[in-house]
């Protein structure tokens with residue numbers, strides 16, 4: 213059935229697998245996507261939403277490089293919000309509420325239109341490995357398929373075990389079977405594996421809810437979108453979410469099920485996502501809180517199904533039901549599906565290189581939840597990077613690695629492979645030390661040229677970015693070069709309680725004042741004329757405004773990042789023998805031996821490696 217040797221086989225059609233398959237195929241690699249159920253391509257296992265704090269930046273980065281997640285997030289969106297708009301632009305984070313079914317359908321249709329990509333529905337049960345190199349996969353039906361590289365993106369499916377109260381059963385996700393065979397083989401090959409846990413809330417029938425008792429949460433008045441391409445459009449109408457709260461009564465009802473809770477009776481042993489705790493975890497850990505927020509999120513444009521964000525639980529279904537009926541607006545609630553928790557295997561990501569290729573088996577890449585991460589965006593970005601690097605390896609081209617000052621994706625991969633993770637890893641803005649550089653508005657400027665060089669981002673994408681960037685730079689230059697007289701600017705400054713000027717000054721200095729916005733500057737005739745004459749759109753104006761207002765911070769971070777690059781450039785020889793560095797701490801020697809960092813900079817980020825350990829290393833290397 214499969215006579216040819218594929219360049220890349222991607223195992224799993226979730227968020228990681230879909231991006232991996234798309235990127236490898238779009239870069240010209242003959243690619244096969246094997247997944248257990250072709251009906252569930254890019255299925256949203258948990259919340260019907262993409263983006264959010266730090267995750268929205270990741271989706272923009274994927275789009276800038278030429279991935280599909282941003283496009284699909286736009287075409288399947290039912291609501292858009294730019295989170296954190298009251299804070300500085302480094303914190304602005306786009307988020308959409310998605311039509312769950314349309315998201316999966318749009319992904320599948322996009323993949324079907326992708327050249328060089330074949331599909332096959334089956335469970336991969338093993339890898340073909342010869343002389344330390346992967347050569348293909350075998351399936352549960354015994355089909356052997358050859359390839360030069362394999363990307364594993366098994367998500368929550370490896371030996372997945374679903375828990376609802378005191379019941380548990382094998383499964384990769386509700387209604388889908390678990391994947392077996394792969395973990396056992398990888399462990400035999402010398403890989404270390406672990407267990408993690410995650411959970412999801414019940415889904416309910418919207419017709420049984422009383423929304424008049426809840427607080428409406430509409431989308432933005434002027435919604436934006438994810439993709440930098442103009443093929444997707446901002447929403448012209450949106451669906452609202454709603455908000456309600458738990459109460460002490462709800463908490464008491466939930467507590468009644470604690471003795472049957474797999475979380476508390478020791479049946480679930482693995483760690484779950486710290487920042488996405490179950491409702492039982494919340495009322496247990498924050499016993500002093502008398503209520504918790506619940507967001508009632510529609511699952512699509514037309515469906516009556518709703519997702520109860522904030523009520524993730526693995527308590528028995530009768531307890532879930534009784535407690536939810538006591539929430540305001542939920543008095544007559546009907547369940548579509550109960551919440552549940554799932555435990556699954558993952559592989560500590562310190563076993564990977566920066567390319568997401570495993571250190572143990574050549575040509576074998578891991579991406580997504582299998583690496584101990586949580587979230588669609590984290591998974592999708594790893595899939596993109598693994599797909600790109602698998603294709604590059606086959607084409608014998610240089611690996612593609614993003615640095616920490618270039619992209620959140622760079623921070624994510626570097627954190628994973630350098631520090632590892634013992635609990636499900638999710639991205640936060642605080643994880644990025646250069647977040648002023650890594651904004652959602654400039655992901656195209658940062659990354660589209662790289663995506664184009666890879667053969668992934670289209671020429672159209674590159675041209676759009678160049679036009680936007682060029683126009684914004686010119687507008688900033690206009691502010692630098694143009695002076696403004698007291699007569700022109702003082703009325704604007706006075707209206708904002710900003711000190712008046714006595715003699716003419718540069719427009720840039722006025723605009724850079726913290727409480728002066730572009731709308732204020734537009735009151736100066738020359739500014740509004742410039743905008744009109746040059747036909748500047750909102751994106752260009754916003755970009756110029758950020759460049760003017762945050763130029764000091766941006767310059768400072770660039771300077772710090774340049775210092776890092778100098779350290780980054782000091783390479784450590786492969787298989788370096790740290791045992792001979794007796795003046796280095798034992799812990800540092802052990803960690804460095806395990807991780808085998810590629811550069812001094814990476815070594816400095818390993819937990820347990822102190823600045824003095826780095827000095828020892830630098831002295832040894834003659835620096």
Ligand code: FAD
Nearest residue numbers: 224226227228247248257258336367368391580581587591
């Ligand atoms: P998945 O989306 O899980 O996709 C894996 C794919 O691989 C599936 O299509 C599967 O069929 C296929 N597959 C697996 N093994 C094989 C095999 N051997 N052969 C062929 N195909 C295979 N994330 C959050 O951020 N917050 C949450 O609160 C949250 N809660 C969750 C709750 C539950 C119950 C579940 C199941 C997931 C939850 N997630 C949550 C995680 C989120 O769904 C994942 O982070 C994301 O889907 C990971 O993407 P992925 O591509 O790595 O894997």
